[in-house]
Amino acid sequence: xxxxxxxxxxxxxxAMQGFAGLILFSVYVLMALGLxxxxxxxxxxxxxxxxxxxxxxxxxWLTSSFFQSHLPSLFSGYFFVAMIxxxxxxxxxxxxxxxxLIRHLYKRPLDTLLATWGLSLILQQxxxxxxxxxEVGVELPQWMMGSKQVTDTIEVPINGIFVMVLTLGxxxxxxxxxxxxxxxxxxxxxxxxxxxAGAVGINTEKVDxxxxxxxxxxxGIAGSAFTMIGSTGPTSGQLYIVxxxxxxxxxxxxxxxxxxxxxxxxxxxxxxxEFFMSGSMAKVLTLLxxxxxxxxxxxxxxxxxxxx
Amino acid sequence: xxxGHQPKEFLLAVEGLTVSFDGFKAVNDLSFYVEENEIRVxxxxxxxGKTTVLxxxxxxxxxxxxxxxxxxxxxxxxxxxxxVQAGVGRKFQTPSVYDDLxxxxxxxxxxxxxxxxxxxLMFKRDAAVRERVEEVAEMIFLKDRLNMYADVxxxxxxQWLEIGMLLIQDPDLLMxxxxxxxxxxxxxxxxxxxxxxxxxxxxxxxxxxxxxFVEDIAHKVTVLHQGQILSEGTMEKVQNDxxxxxxxxxx
Amino acid sequence: MINxxxxxxxxxxxxxxxxxxxxxxxxxxxxxxxxxxxAKYLTYAFVALGLVMCWGYGGILSLGQGVFFGxxxxxxxxxxxxxxxxxxxxxxxxxxxxxxxxxxNQITSLPMFWKPFHSLTLxxxxxxxxxxxxxxxIGAAMFKRRxxxxxxxxxxxxxxxxxxxxxxxxxGYTGGxxxxxxxxxxxxxxxxxxxxxxxxxxxxxxxxxxxxxTAQFIRLTKLGRILVAMREQEDRVRFSGYSVxxxxxxxxxxxxxxxxxxxxxxxxxxxxxSPSFVGIVPSIEMVIxxxxxxxxxxxxxxxxxxxxxxxxTMLSESFPExxxxxxxxxxxxxxxxxxxxxxxxxxxxxxxxxxxxxAMRSSKSKKAWAIKSAAxxxxxx
Numbered sequence: 001x002x003x004x005x006x007x008x009x010x011x012x013x014x015a016m017q018g019f020a021g022l023i024l025f026s027v028y029v030l031m032a033l034g035l036x037x038x039x040x041x042x043x044x045x046x047x048x049x050x051x052x053x054x055x056x057x058x059x060x061w062l063t064s065s066f067f068q069s070h071l072p073s074l075f076s077g078y079f080f081v082a083m084i085x086x087x088x089x090x091x092x093x094x095x096x097x098x099x100x101l102i103r104h105l106y107k108r109p110l111d112t113l114l115a116t117w118g119l120s121l122i123l124q125q126x127x128x129x130x131x132x133x134x135e136v137g138v139e140l141p142q143w144m145m146g147s148k149q150v151t152d153t154i155e156v157p158i159n160g161i162f163v164m165v166l167t168l169g170x171x172x173x174x175x176x177x178x179x180x181x182x183x184x185x186x187x188x189x190x191x192x193x194x195x196x197a198g199a200v201g202i203n204t205e206k207v208d209x210x211x212x213x214x215x216x217x218x219x220g221i222a223g224s225a226f227t228m229i230g231s232t233g234p235t236s237g238q239l240y241i242v243x244x245x246x247x248x249x250x251x252x253x254x255x256x257x258x259x260x261x262x263x264x265x266x267x268x269x270x271x272x273x274e275f276f277m278s279g280s281m282a283k284v285l286t287l288l289x290x291x292x293x294x295x296x297x298x299x300x301x302x303x304x305x306x307x308x
Numbered sequence: 309x310x311x312g313h314q315p316k317e318f319l320l321a322v323e324g325l326t327v328s329f330d331g332f333k334a335v336n337d338l339s340f341y342v343e344e345n346e347i348r349v350x351x352x353x354x355x356x357g358k359t360t361v362l363x364x365x366x367x368x369x370x371x372x373x374x375x376x377x378x379x380x381x382x383x384x385x386x387x388x389x390x391x392v393q394a395g396v397g398r399k400f401q402t403p404s405v406y407d408d409l410x411x412x413x414x415x416x417x418x419x420x421x422x423x424x425x426x427x428x429l430m431f432k433r434d435a436a437v438r439e440r441v442e443e444v445a446e447m448i449f450l451k452d453r454l455n456m457y458a459d460v461x462x463x464x465x466x467q468w469l470e471i472g473m474l475l476i477q478d479p480d481l482l483m484x485x486x487x488x489x490x491x492x493x494x495x496x497x498x499x500x501x502x503x504x505x506x507x508x509x510x511x512x513x514x515x516x517x518x519x520x521f522v523e524d525i526a527h528k529v530t531v532l533h534q535g536q537i538l539s540e541g542t543m544e545k546v547q548n549d550x551x552x553x554x555x556x557x558x559x
Numbered sequence: 560m561i562n563x564x565x566x567x568x569x570x571x572x573x574x575x576x577x578x579x580x581x582x583x584x585x586x587x588x589x590x591x592x593x594x595x596x597x598a599k600y601l602t603y604a605f606v607a608l609g610l611v612m613c614w615g616y617g618g619i620l621s622l623g624q625g626v627f628f629g630x631x632x633x634x635x636x637x638x639x640x641x642x643x644x645x646x647x648x649x650x651x652x653x654x655x656x657x658x659x660x661x662x663x664n665q666i667t668s669l670p671m672f673w674k675p676f677h678s679l680t681l682x683x684x685x686x687x688x689x690x691x692x693x694x695x696x697i698g699a700a701m702f703k704r705r706x707x708x709x710x711x712x713x714x715x716x717x718x719x720x721x722x723x724x725x726x727x728x729x730x731g732y733t734g735g736x737x738x739x740x741x742x743x744x745x746x747x748x749x750x751x752x753x754x755x756x757x758x759x760x761x762x763x764x765x766x767x768x769x770x771x772x773t774a775q776f777i778r779l780t781k782l783g784r785i786l787v788a789m790r791e792q793e794d795r796v797r798f799s800g801y802s803v804x805x806x807x808x809x810x811x812x813x814x815x816x817x818x819x820x821x822x823x824x825x826x827x828x829x830x831x832x833s834p835s836f837v838g839i840v841p842s843i844e845m846v847i848x849x850x851x852x853x854x855x856x857x858x859x860x861x862x863x864x865x866x867x868x869x870x871x872t873m874l875s876e877s878f879p880e881x882x883x884x885x886x887x888x889x890x891x892x893x894x895x896x897x898x899x900x901x902x903x904x905x906x907x908x909x910x911x912x913x914x915x916x917x918a919m920r921s922s923k924s925k926k927a928w929a930i931k932s933a934a935x936x937x938x939x940x
């Protein structure tokens with residue numbers, strides 16, 4: 001199998017395959033971060049999470065078009081504006097959905113799953129009606145194009161590096177919010193004992209709404225980042241939803257570190273296997289392995305042993 | 309299995325039982341013995357590990373170490389349903405009955421026959437089942453409510469129904485977690501009467517806070533504190549134990 | 560004393576009206592094309608029926624029923640495909656006597672796992688056993704470890720995704736994304752004629768009613784009551800001496816077998832099978848049929864399936880854009896406003912009045928009804 005390659009070539013292929021895995025890892029992490037908050041912390045299954053991400057992608061696309069036609073001089077910096085707008089748009093929609101739908105279903109997790117699936121269908125069709133069925137791609141600013149030569153055989157694309165740096169930054173912000181801020185403590189208090197949290201003066205309804213909004217907002221940012229490496233269509237979100245749920249469950253739903261570790265494992269496994277076999281078989285094997293491991297260890301990789 | 313390797317024939321022998329949740333030992337090296345036909349009450353302040361002890365015996369929680377011997381059978385290695393089949397019945401703190409089934413059906417499900425998948429498909433509601441259900445319904449004061457759905461019962465009636473569901477299992481060891489909690493005064497009196505009839509020919513392990521009630525029924529009292537035994541003996545002995553007074557009255 | 564009859568009055572009404580509708584009214588008034596459409600809808604009713612058992616009664620939501628539907632369908636399709644690929648029919652191929660898609664994918668001999676599908680008996684056994692066995696393996700692995708609720712739903716959904724990718728990826732063995740097409744005869748009998756379609760329709764209705772009666776039988780045994788009990792108080796059932804996992808496995812396997820029968824019927828009726836009936840989207844759509852009909856109602860499942868599919872055909876013929884909005888809205892509306900679906904609406908708004916009328920006339924009103932209808936219970940969770 002390796003006969004045709006020299007050792008150096010082989011190393012370069014693995015390095016580049018590893019880098020491709022890192023980009024996939026970034027997408028998983030960005031999508032999973034939002035889910036880890038909504039599912040891991042609140043216990044809510046949001047099947048429309050992918051559509052919240054796609055909303056962010058469309059917002060980014062709109063922003064880039066706007067800058068292109070009206071503010072071409074500032075085009076190189078449009079992405080940062082787009083990211084903020086994507087966060088606001090998806091977050092606001094998330095809060096609306098929490099108010100209109102999710103809060104009525106906190107005690108019925110399976111029903112939440114079905115209702116949010118319905119929501120995802122509606123959003124998909126709405127995107128199709130508004131933006132058309134064709135996939136749209138944003139134009140990258142000059143500085144993000146091209147690739148960086150690491151050695152004479154290895155080169156990595158700059159947009160990939162950018163997405164990874166962005167992922168790192170967002171992860172750190174989320175970790176800070178969830179584990180260090182007063183608000184994060186309130187979220188965890190509400191999750192662990194809603195009645196008690198209410199009794200000590202936490203506005204549980206408000207915490208729920210903002211938590212859900214935050215999770216959806218992060219999905220919006222993920223969508224924004226997603227436009228840097230791929231094009232966006234009405235159903236792009238659905239492609240990732242199962243994978244992302246598996247990432248979160250595999251990592252042990254309530255653990256942020258677990259989510260990241262599991263995103264890394266899954267993305268690396270998949271991109272490495274893609275080198276040896278067809279993409280679809282790599283995907284089948286990856287998913288099968290996760291499902292098999294989850295059957296043996298249902299609590300995921302990183303879960304605390306707690307009293308029921 | 310060797311029966312009678314104990315110096316005295318105990319029904320239940322708990323030895324060195326320990327469980328830890330992420331380092332916190334909810335029950336720590338606990339040992340106690342329950343004799344045939346004995347009524348043992350476990351008391352103790354909140355968080356003493358009382359409910360956890362019952363959870364460990366009936367298999368709801370897996371022990372970290374230690375052993376629970378029931379008639380010489382090691383329970384810690386069995387599954388919950390096997391422990392029930394060995395003869396241990398458990399009532400939960402909050403009444404857990406099946407709201408969407410009638411009182412009759414609630415009792416019938418606990419009838420110890422047809423417990424496998426195939427057995428339950430082939431289960432026939434014959435005269436023996438009916439008689440037994442009616443007999444138990446009479447004991448738990450629900451005879452005229454057999455065809456009602458359980459969700460219309462009062463809190464106290466649900467507690468009785470669950471006791472009835474245990475009774476129909478005919479366990480050798482009955483474990484009750486706060487059977488009179490949340491009951492009205494008249495319901496308490498009836499429950500005490502009920503318990504006095506059902507404890508015949510079996511051993512009972514009760515968790516209870518109501519001291520009057522404990523005094524009425526207990527043969528022997530075990531006081532738990534922070535997962536360990538603080539004192540054990542007759543109600544009188546325990547009540548006068550300075551360590552117990554310290555825990556209950558001091559801080 | 561309680562439910563000693565097989566059907567109570569309202570169930571008997573449901574049973575007879577469904578029988579009348581499917582076996583008399585529809586065949587009389589619909590042309591063959593439309594009747595074939597109904598036949599297609601009814602294949603999903605098998606799945607919905609299974610979901611009533613495992614989701615409505617057992618509280619186990621499977622989002623992978625399409626896998627079992629597909630397995631049943633593919634088993635049937637493999638038999639039909641082999642019959643259609645006789646040496647005489649396929650002599651232009653480089654390897655005659657094997658299915659055309661294998662030939663296109665440079666496969667030169669029939670794979671081992673295809674060989675049993677030369678026999679109709681073995682095929683029927685495979686339709687019943689293979690999906691059930693898969694359900695048993697998944698169920699045993701998960702329920703024994705107390706995995707349930709949303710985790711089970713997500714994992715079954717992942718399995719649906721895996722199955723689709725696998726079928727599409729292995730096109731030499733499965734026909735790939737196009738599925739198995741060009742199926743012609745069943746033991747020499749041409750299944751494509753109008754006459755055959757009508758006969759197959761009645762056969763399907765017969766099998767569906769056999770499944771309905773089986774489901775009703777299960778519901779009325781102690782096992783049915785244990786499922787209800789388990790959904791409400793799993794621990795209480797466990798501490799009454801039952802192995803909860805085994806009962807869940809049974810419910811899941813029964814649902815898988817019903818789905819597989821539906822899949823096999825689909826292949827016979829429609830003449831092909833493809834991965835588009837296996838994946839995540841069709842699987843979750845099958846759940847909504849059950850939800851619309853009423854997750855606790857055996858007859859509701861059939862009515863719900865017919866209604867949703869009829870609406871789908873109507874809307875996607877005339878306003879394709881509206882259909883997804885409609886379906887999405889249906890998911891949300893059923894969950895938020897009608898958790899007991901059509902059967903709940905029927906029970907709360909129609910049956911109550913009928914009963915009051917009957918009660919007034921017989922003047923011997925029984926208390927039982929005032930307490931609660933015996934047929935269905937409140938939603939789970």
